[in-house]
Amino acid sequence: MNQPYIPYLDLKPLNDRFKEQDLNVFEQIHASGRFIGGDWVGDFENKFGVYCGASNCIGTGNGLDALTIILKSEIALGNLPKNARILVPAHTYIATFLSIIHAGLQPIPVDVEELILTASVLEKTTISYDAIVVVDIYGKLVEDEVYAFAKANNINIYCDTAQSHGATNNSGIKSGNIARASAFSFYPTKNLGAIGDAGAITTNDLELANMCRKIANYGRDSRFVNDVLGVNSRLDPLQAGFLINRLPFLDSDNNRRNEIAKYYYDSLKNEKVRLLDNDFLSNNAMHVFPVCVQNRRVFIDYLDHIGIGTSIHYEVPPHHQKALEQFNKLSFPITEEFHRTEVSLPCHPLLTDDQLERIVSAVNAY
Ligand SMILES: Cc1ncc(COP(=O)(O)O)c(C=O)c1O
Structure with missing residues (x-):
């Protein structure tokens, strides 16, 4: 007798685990009349920040925006020159390159070693660059030596953590708390996946966190004051609620x-x-x-x-x-x-x- 097909990934049973809780989130948000921002978003940001061990977490519309907003914020703060050269591994999803370009910066791709960017690749690299965006490709954390290299050379390092939610390094530090700032995607196929688009930034730098929050929300300081060029990339409260249901698993x-x-x-x-x-x-x-x-x-x-x-x-x-x-x-x-x-x-x-x-x-x- 033919055995049932084993799909590569079936999102339905994975999400059926949370159906009752999700319906409850939907009902509560519907009843609250508040559909942008609010407690669900704040609650998820707190919980995910604590989970990663990072002191700040900012929800965004998706992972691409999260990375773009980090880079735009660094430019706004004067921590990256406009047009800066950003070293990036060639082996990644196109989003990593796009974030650099959308922030008005130049990707400087380098080949990986077997799979991922390593310290030995950095040591051999002779081209000049202003900062590094690394990628925890397939969920594999970039090795500690890469961060040590960047620190020793006074170079800021940002991490595309779209695929590495929950991974820990050799010192027990979690993804999202290793680079200067990290960009998560909660695209439904991810280890922590929403049931739509969603993303987040984590960082321990309060000034950077505040700028990211501002740029993600139209560059707004208060309701009618926009002092930097922002975008509209806020975490949807429904997705925040769904993510709260999934985080404990x-x-x-x-x-x-x-x-x-x-x-x-x-x-x-x-x-x-x-x-x-x-x-x-x-x-x-x-x-x-x-x-x-x-x-x-x-x-x-x-x-x-x-x-x-x-x-x-x-x-x-x-x-x-x-x-x-x-x-x-x-x-x-x-x-x-x-x-x-x-x-x-x-x-x-x-x-x-x-x-x-x-x-x-x-x-x-x-
Ligand atoms: C490595 C990597 N970076 C960035 C992204 C972008 O995330 P999103 O699709 O949420 O914008 C993804 C996911 O698609 C990814 O796999």
């Missing part, structure tokens, strides 16, 4: 994701399916579980035929996108190889042991 969900990843590392044995080195397993929220396969389309179709869904993160690197034509001639071989061969295996908290065994035996039999 983030750690246990992340634990299950890490258990799954460990199981994959222990059990996947197929020369044609390359795992990253073991270090991938540490300091990781395990948002995406990547393997690298030549001719990946054949592998993806094979798994699909057996009844296993996969995904790709991502097919085309930012520097090869038409929208970023100015970078099209650059070459970053490690990033490009990754984007050519990466396949993401299912790795979400509701995967059962039986499903995992099926995935492992199918991959091993490929």
